[in-house]
Every structure is written in C-alpha cells, then in structure tokens.
Amino acid sequence: MSDIRNIVILTGAGVSAESGLATFRGPDGLWEGHRVEDVCTPEALARNPDLVHAFYDARRAKLGEVQPNAAHHALARLDAEWPGELLIVTQNVDDLHERAGATRLLHMHGELKSALCAACGTRRRWEAPMGDRPPCPACGKPRLRPDIVFFGEMPYQMERIDAALGRCDLFVSIGTSGAVYPAAGFVRTARHYGAWALEMNLEPSAGSIYFSESRMGPASELVPAWVKEVLGDRLA
C-alpha cells in the first residue's frame, strides 16, 4: 500500500443502503414498484411526466430523513487526509458524501438536489418538488426536470473520470452491482493502466473477476477498516 499515490473510488447505492436509502436492484429495490423504462429514460419523462416527477420528488424529500453513515464518514476522512490525488466518483444522486464532508467528489449520474431546465439548459440547486411544474428561475418556462442522467444519456464529467482512471494506482469500488455502464467498465480501464483494484460489496458484483481483491460485507464496516489501513500504512 505504501507505493499508492493516486486513488479513484467508485461508489454505488450500497454505500447509502445503511443510511436507509433503497438500492436499485435488490429485493426491496427502488424500481420494484416501477419499471425502469417508466421512470428513468428521457422517453418516460416525455410520456408520463407526472409519474417521473412524483418518483424523484419523493426521493428528494426522503433525503431530509437520512444521514451519512460510517462509510461516508470514513471516505470523507480519507479525502481530507490523503496527500496524493483522490477522486470519489459516485453514481449516487443523494448528497450523503458531501454531507459527510467529502470534497474531491463528482456525481456522474447527477443529483436529486439539482434542477436542469429542458428549455434553456440552466442548472440550479433545487430542493423543492418539481411535480407542480415551477418556472425555471432563468427563463421562466415550466420545463424543469431532475438533473439526473437517464438511460441513454451521457454521464457527467467522463473526461475527468477517464483521466483520473488513467493515473490511479488504486481503484476501489464500493456498493455497486456493476450492472450499469460506463461505470461498470471503470475497473477494466484502471487495471489496463496498471492499478490495483479492490471491491467492497455485500456480494460479488457482476465484474468481480476483474478485481485484484474482493472484500464482502457491509460498507459501514468494511470501508472504515480499509480507510484506517490505508492511512495507517502511510504513517508506518
């Protein structure tokens, strides 16, 4: 571990599960009551905006009831103390990493607390419901949509992510099933450039064979222990 300088950490819904936010594909998964194509595509938004807005309004409201857990706090500590490059790439649209204090963070699938105007392209921090079609603060048109990357849309900041993957010595994947691309392919990119790859999850992810090492268990236990290990090694 002592020769590690640059770290990329990919997080998924599993890191927020112990805070009380549902994952996507589990038995109690978020989409159990909704078919993904009914809520998570641009076509669904055009076809049934009331359903899509209700789904995201409910999830945005739920953020007020949950708190970061030990995994978010441990990653924020690593972010604060790690002297080399570090980038937390989250697929999550919740705000629990930043509420724990992480700053070297990007949301590749967007954010629940951001609105994107489909008319003028302006993005705004947004905490209120959108189902009642409020006007865009910039252009006045009632065309706000959740600032979320739907299926078929390009995830955010891919150039920055690719550059970080090309430079990292350690790639860590936490609480993601590896079912959704391009995130599911990051491990192969990082390995291609020579990084060690560690996954932490309740069960092996779809791309488990690509990792150098797998640790199975709840993120709230595995992540703090791993962060201690990484920071402890530096001090040794």
Ligand code: BJW
């Ligand atoms: C725990 C735990 C605990 C539980 N501790 N662990 C055919 C082949 C390949 C690709 C495609 C294809 N057809 C279409 C595509 C592309 C498509 C895709 O991947 N589809 C797949 C379904 C096959 N991808 C896209 O369309 C993306 N865009 C795109 O590809 O653009 C073109 C492009 C080209 C070239 C370069 C780059 C781009 C966009 C994807 C958008 C995904 N959006 C969503 C919704 C976001 C909004 C919302 O939240 O509603 O993002 S989908 C959903 O899945 C969400 C998540 O971020 C994402 C990943 O889910 P995640 O986080 O892995 O959650 P789960 O539930 O699947 O897994 C949780 C895991 O945690 C489990 O493993 C548990 O075991 C574990 N766990 N408790 C530790 N306590």
